[in-house]
Amino acid sequence: MKLITGTALALVLLAAPAFASGTHAGGHHDEMDVGKPGDASSVSRTIMVSMSETDDGRMLFEPALLEVKNGETIRFAIKNAGELEHEFVLDTHHNNEEHKALMAKFPEMEHDDPNAIRLVEGADGEIIWTFSKTGTFEFACLIPGHYESGMKGDITVAGK
Numbered sequence: 677m678k679l680i681t682g683t684a685l686a687l688v689l690l691a692a693p694a695f696a697s698g699t700h701a702g703g704h705h706d707e708m709d710v711g712k713p714g715d716a717s718s719v720s721r722t723i724m725v726s727m728s729e730t731d732d733g734r735m736l737f738e739p740a741l742l743e744v745k746n747g748e749t750i751r752f753a754i755k756n757a758g759e760l761e762h763e764f765v766l767d768t769h770h771n772n773e774e775h776k777a778l779m780a781k782f783p784e785m786e787h788d789d790p791n792a793i794r795l796v797e798g799a800d801g802e803i804i805w806t807f808s809k810t811g812t813f814e815f816a817c818l819i820p821g822h823y824e825s826g827m828k829g830d831i832t833v834a835g836k
């Protein structure tokens with residue numbers, strides 16, 4: 677009986693960190709609904725996305741509507757052209773919604789998920805991503821208040 681209890685406890689302890697990272701953004705290594713990290717050698721095209729604020733208090737991605745094809749590997753060249761820190765998080769609407777709620781609770785939350793990049797003002801960076809499922813997904817900035825100010829866009833993954 678003691679042995680069983682000990683094993684069960686060990687399993688709980690082992691499982692806890694995996695669960696914590698798994699709830700964050702669908703896991704770091706598994707393929708996500710929106711796709712998976714891509715290889716630079718497979719990039720078929722580059723899509724430039726800029727992030728900024730407007731004088732009337734809105735925040736936005738340009739362009740805010742993207743279209744790719746299933747199977748395509750895209751280099752997202754992302755530029756923070758604004759005066760505030762922003763991020764680009766590629767995921768399902770549902771996952772972004774959950775992630776946003778988590779960030780509202782823990783604004784200092786750090787993440788280094790392959791489907792996301794956070795850039796200080798003036799910085800640029802890239803995400804290389806392979807799309808592997810058709811549907812409409814979302815890119816968003818989940819820093820508290822930014823999504824509500826307009827920092828979201830749809831990305832449609834069409835069949836080949």
Ligand SMILES: [Cu+2]
Binds near residue numbers: 818
């Ligand atoms: Cu932002």
